[in-house]
Amino acid sequence: MFRFTSPPMPHYITSGEDVYPNGGSHAARSDIGVFDLLVTTRGCLFLEEDGLKLTIPAGHFAILRPDRPHRTAKPCSEETHFYWMHFQTLGPWNEVTEREPYEAPVHADPYMQIETFVFHVPRSGELAAKEMAYEWLEELLRLQAAAETGARFKQQGTFQQLLFQLQEEGSAAAKDPQLALADEAAAFLRRSYREQVSYKELAEQLHFHANYIALCMKKAFGCTPLDYLTRYRIEQAKQLLIHTADPVGSIAEATGFLTFSYFVRCFSKHAGTRPKEFRQRYRR
Incomplete structure (x- = not known):
């Protein structure tokens, strides 16, 4: 499966559809620089990516990597219709065999409250909601040919719906019960x-x-529940220090710290400065 870190979210580039006759073959390509999503609606595609065999029958999909060669493993044995779509991401991604722990980066600038997250998309599989996926792929083609204002914006929204469906199917197929419990505990x-x-x-x-x-x-976030809770409390305290004039002692109490001294100690450890100096840095 592919593991994407967002934001930024992967973005749609272009798409199309094609029909191969009996004996037809997919073009051989190398390092095309974009992800290639293939969705077969009729017949079957037989591909190979850098030695990995990918069979894509009707109602199934596969995603080809942007950095590896791919070619036909064997010609189509019947008329085959499929959609293709290119997308890419500016964020980090990698291919994994199982869900891995993820710890969000700590931003030095507290105004940069961008919550990063990871999601997993399977390499290939069967579409659970085939007709819905086909409708989205048709909509992408319609928008590509449209001259209407906002068509490109709508394309990205439609692509995100399709991507969400794929990652939901990957979650159902590869859900780790330990990571699911960790998410529930964190919430x-x-x-x-x-x-x-x-x-x-x-x-x-x-x-x-x-x-x-x-x-x-520990597996999901690299820390204990207490450490997770403390880090979250500190981030909430940062926002109150910046956006309110509440006394530091009140902020410590409002964010769940039992004593003022413990709050100062935890804050200094995680933020690298005492609460008062932190406030002075961002409030003039």
């Missing part, structure tokens, strides 16, 4: 950051032993 901690959350309460909420939850979060 609970974000909702409850103003309150005092114990490992016992976390275990009761998620119906798993606290040690197992900690193991899952």
Whole structure:
């Protein structure tokens, strides 16, 4: 599967459709510089990408890498209709065999509150909602030929819908129960950051032993539940220090810290400066 880090989101470039007769072959290409999504609606494509065999029967899809050669593994055995679409990303991506831990980067500028995330798209597979995918691919072709204002903008929206469907199918096929539990634990901690959350309460909420939850979060985020909660509280405190005139002590209490001294210690460790100096840097 492919692992994309966003933002930025992958973007649509161009698309088309083609019909190969019985005995038809896909062109051999090398390092085309864009991802190539192929969706077969009738017949079957037989491709090979750098030694990897990809069979794409009707109702299935495959994504070819931008940095490897691909060619026909064997000619079509019947008339074959397919859509093709090129897309690319300006963000990091890689190919993985399983879902990997991800830790969002810490921005030095607190105004840059851009929450990065990863999502996984399978290399190939069967479309669960075939007709919907075909409609989106047809819409992309219509918009490509349209002269209307906003057609290019609409193309990107349609592409994101298709991409979301593909990554949802990948989630259903490759969902790691440990990462799913870690996501659930993280969501609970974000909702409850103003309150005092114990490992016992976390275990009761998620119906798993606290040690197992900690193991899952370590795998997903590279930290324990307590570390995750502390980091999230610090990020909320940064926003209050910048955007309000509330006393630092009140901010410590509002973000779930039991004592002022502990808040200052945690803040200094994670932000590299004390709360007062941090506020002075961004508020004149």
